[in-house]
Amino acid sequence: MEILTTIGINHYLTISAFLLGFGLFAVMTRKNALVVLMGVELILNAANINFLAFSKFNGGMQGVMFSLFVIVIAAAEAAIALAIIINIFKIFKSVDVSSIDTMKE
Secondary structure (H helix, E strand, O other): OHHHHOOOHHHHHHHHHHHHHHHHHHHHHOOEHHHHHHHHHHHHHHHHHHHHHHHHHHOOOHHHHHHHHHHHHHHHHHHHHHHHHHHHHHHHOOOEHHHHHHHHO
């Protein structure tokens, strides 16, 4: 019965792979800027799970430090990206990524 209660590194890596896959799917297929931003956040969280999993099973603190650093960077990235998305909505009245293409002209 103990084998059902232990969580190994494979479980963490599987969850991380699913998060990475969902994040990549959102970034590659969606046109809404908010959904693309959420996809990027999922990708960063998948990296955090990898860092923490390898840190837990390796016994070091490097993974925790990297994870904290990524969380801080992700918070700053989310704040800046949301400000950009709000300005895009004010200008184009849409958060569709394809409408932003007209900025080049």
